[in-house]
Amino acid sequence: MNKPLVGVIMGSTSDWETMKHACNILEELQVPYEKKVVSAHRTPDLMFSYAETAKERGIKVIIAGAGGAAHLPGMVAAKTVLPVIGVPVQSKALNGLDSLLSIVQMPGGIPVATVAIGKAGAENAGLLAAQMLATQFEEVAEAVEARRAAITNRVLESSDEL
Ligand code: RP5
Numbered sequence: 001m002n003k004p005l006v007g008v009i010m011g012s013t014s015d016w017e018t019m020k021h022a023c024n025i026l027e028e029l030q031v032p033y034e035k036k037v038v039s040a041h042r043t044p045d046l047m048f049s050y051a052e053t054a055k056e057r058g059i060k061v062i063i064a065g066a067g068g069a070a071h072l073p074g075m076v077a078a079k080t081v082l083p084v085i086g087v088p089v090q091s092k093a094l095n096g097l098d099s100l101l102s103i104v105q106m107p108g109g110i111p112v113a114t115v116a117i118g119k120a121g122a123e124n125a126g127l128l129a130a131q132m133l134a135t136q137f138e139e140v141a142e143a144v145e146a147r148r149a150a151i152t153n154r155v156l157e158s159s160d161e162l
Helices: 013-028 044-053 072-078 097-104 119-134 138-160
Strands: 006-010 033-037 061-067 084-089
Touching: 006 013, 006 072, 013 033, 013 061, 013 084, 013 119, 044 072, 061 072, 061 097, 061 119, 072 084, 072 097, 084 097, 084 119, 119 138
Parallel strands: 006 033, 006 061, 061 084
Antiparallel strands: none
16 A cells, blocks of 8 residues: 555645645555645646546545635546545635535535535545545554544543543
């Protein structure tokens, strides 16, 4: 498992503050990934070639984050049958509601698995990608299960400390 299995793309370097949380999860779970700025509006040709070639390059899941008029996840989903997880980045103007609606309201037939706005969504995108891979890669399944157990233990211990 050395070649990237997850493609993490974002519309701008300004999305990195959010998208780094997805990458941190993938690193924690030792899932190989690649990261790249791909903009639906500023680099549309790159977006299409990325989406068209991702599967043949061995990518299994794409995480796409964008803010504002967040067309990247949906347009990438339109050009690949790989599962696409969309992360709505919290925008300045409308707090990310614009991003969320742009990503979540896909027409029937072209799904984007949309997570929450911002950091929690990016973290969950990393986890969801890992859980998809866990159906195929036992080592990823073990890492995900160990992380879940650690979360459960932390909550139980924090309750004991009350
Ligand atoms: C979107 O526009 C990006 O995903 C970003 O969230 C937003 C603003 O981009 P910048 O102007 O900060 O580059 O394409």
